[in-house]
Amino acid sequence: MHNLKIVEPNEIIYLKADANYTIFNFKNGKKEISGFTLKHHQEKSELTGFLRVNRAYLLNPNYISELKEEGKTTLIFMSDGTKTRVSRRRKTMIAV
Template structure:
């Protein structure tokens, strides 16, 4: 990823999957298999259907890399979640949480709550 170029020409084809180096192994990650990503300073932890691992890139890097996948939504400074794995939302004035199918609860920031609500509303309208 040393030579990653965030500004690709629109005519350039981009791979649909991520390839991340873990130790000496090059691992392919399908974006639709990502349940959520968690930031930890300059590291990102991926939780997928099959595994959990940490990379030495910050969450913003992956947010830009995966922006063509509308089901991956940033819900706070520290989390990007795949809305296809949402079970339900806890929407209280004091705290908002996204509960996932695997039982994990993730905090939703006040700033990101409106965007999440809009995306979910659009998804409901398109599926109806």
């Protein structure tokens, strides 16, 4: 585990919170763990434009493959097959 220097944000599909760590998921299938919280990474200028859709995920909008409404729930499907829900509070930032 180490603290990564973000080289190319476009290589990142999403960041996922894991307690006080963050897991970076890259388009090449690799994962790396950072010793900082998701909130810490969300505030970095390199990740401007990434979408915080719930407590656990910070998504690169370039890799969103589908948005789906299921009742009152909005689901987001990422290009790597990952699926997550949009929290009620953050729904306004996602256009379905």
